[in-house]
Amino acid sequence: MSNVSQEHTGASDGPPPVRVAVIPDSFKGSASAVEAAEAMARGVREAYGERGIPVSVHTLPFADGGEGTLDALLGAWGAEPLTVETTDALGRPIRARFGVSPDGRTGVIEAAEANGLPAVADVPLQPRTASSRGVGPLVTELLDAGVEEILLCIGGSASTDGGTGVLSALGARFLGADGTELPDGGGRLRELAALDLGALDPRARTVRWRVACDVTNPLVGPEGAAAVFGPQKGADPEDVRVLDEGLDRLADVLAETTGDDLRNVPGMGAAGGIPVTLTALLGAEVLPGSRMVADVLGAGELLAGADLVLTGEGSFDSQSLGGKVVDAVRRLTPAHVPVVVIAGSVSVGSEDLRRSGVTAAFSIARGPRTLEQMQEEAVPAITWTAANCCRLLAPGRTAAG
Structure with a gap:
């Protein structure tokens, strides 16, 4: 599936x-995953070239299923983004990007392209009416393209509607007690009485769904979607109560329809509850984003054959070792293979680093720098740091030595 870039140098x-x-x-x-990979690769070739040591460099831009996953997958596939007219979380027209693998079998969507917070930051947030409906047209484009599976990355949403907007855009109807369809958003879900799936696009049930999720919050309750993530979407305490009750009612109706009560399943509260409806009605598989990306790109096979692994991110901290890219890379790399982290900043303590299995971590900062300076210098600084790492690890002496 992946389009791993590789280059051999030396005799x-x-x-x-x-x-x-x-x-x-x-x-x-500062740098996309593609730019960071290319910059590291230049440093590797420079260091080994100085010593006349043949090297085979394999680059694979990576992501953890959150922001940037679409670009990372497209970069690894060597594919260009596609766009479609849709709506943002408040129903305003926008264009959103999505991608299709070169073999046409896999489609990828970043839900925040349609229902993300940044797209609605220009107006007061509307937590009760914000909807995930805009994600639906992206799904339809992929179904029309004939993909066999859809990778849905759901972070950064502005909505708390339990994914009802997505399903509504695909033909499902969420009905009140009088049989009329409820308006978009989570604010009226407390009135939900029944589902009408008669017009649901049948292709949505035959395609394989994989949903990238990096949180374990349940759908409802004090750790649920509304209580934990609602305030950052503009919800005050009363909004949180209304939204939580709506999601609870949605869970009731889904359980009545399918026989499965998912409200307390870890991860169902991600992105305003999007996973719960996709899981209950479409059989979606919810899994950590880094694991999903690793599987799609064949990262395990690449890492199993490596003699040295370079990975990195903007900030290497304690969260990096809990399901993010660095964590996925070190878990997939054989124990005897060195794993070196290159990052904008490094705040992992030496004991945590030792326990993590990461061999070493280096910051790209060359002396005191402001954040703006580091962002401007990031790409050459990544190359410089990668070259120094490899000079340390590569055997032999330079030609001048």
């Missing part, structure tokens, strides 16, 4: 080349 005869896998996340605000 064709003699010892086999050192196999270096370069598999970074983006450096947010």
